[in-house]
Amino acid sequence: MAKATPISFKEFRTKFATEDDCRNYLFEERFPDGFVCPKCGGREYYYLKTRHTCQCKNCRRQTSVTAGTVMNRTHLPLTIWFWAIYLCATDKRGISAKGLARQLELSYESAWYLLVRIRGAMKDRDQNYMLEGLIEMDEAYLGAPKRGKKRGRGTERKKMAVAVSKTENDCPLFLRLQIIPDVTTASLQDVINGNVKPGSTIECDGLKSYPALENVSIDASAYEVGDLKWVHVAIGNFKAFLLGTYHGSCGDYQPYLNEFCFRYNRRFHPAELFTRLSRAVATSCTLLS
Ligand SMILES: [Zn+2]
16 A cells, blocks of 8 residues: 655646546545446446546446545545545544534535545445454443433434554553443444454453453453553543533534544554545445445
């Protein structure tokens, strides 16, 4: 994979000025070693200028640079997509649909559509690797408790699983956040299966659902204050992010969790965030309905 390089505002404006510029960039990212037909693997193609698609010389399948990605069948200009990616990547706190609509003079619906898909690409990218080794894990609750309702594990609020992998020297590496229906072993096992390499060690508190988890070792000795430090730092930072940018509450939390994780996992390379995010969008394969 090509190295991600920082890009200045001036460079961005020059490099993504026209639809053709954006299309050429997407082609390079999607087919770094030259065109490959997704149907038959053929390498030779005709370029159909009017349709902006590559037609395979072997099976005649037509493929556009956005087909199968989160940009599939988009009606928005590609330049708008790249502006949205740029604004999303360069605003440290994340950008809301309202903010994006205002900056790009779009309808709220179009801005919302762009952000949902960009966050889908973020998730896709992070799913390329699994957490491994030593992992702190805990659960957290989102949204304010209703008056008179329970707090803590029996609450009706949205629940999320939080997992942070770390080095032997206790430095945090990668983060995953996932909405879970409850804190049963089955739900936590789903989180493990989708995010953690078999053989890893999970550090957790004394919740009864943990010891029965399969494919991982459980270290449930984290009872003391200050244990599971990195999951608690991540939870605090996520809640601040949600509050600052999205005013704390939203219907479907998972896309915001995905955005937070994508940023967190690239926190040592903030200047490269645009390049990394545009690459994530160009090569995404999540088809959202
Ligand atoms: Zn083909």
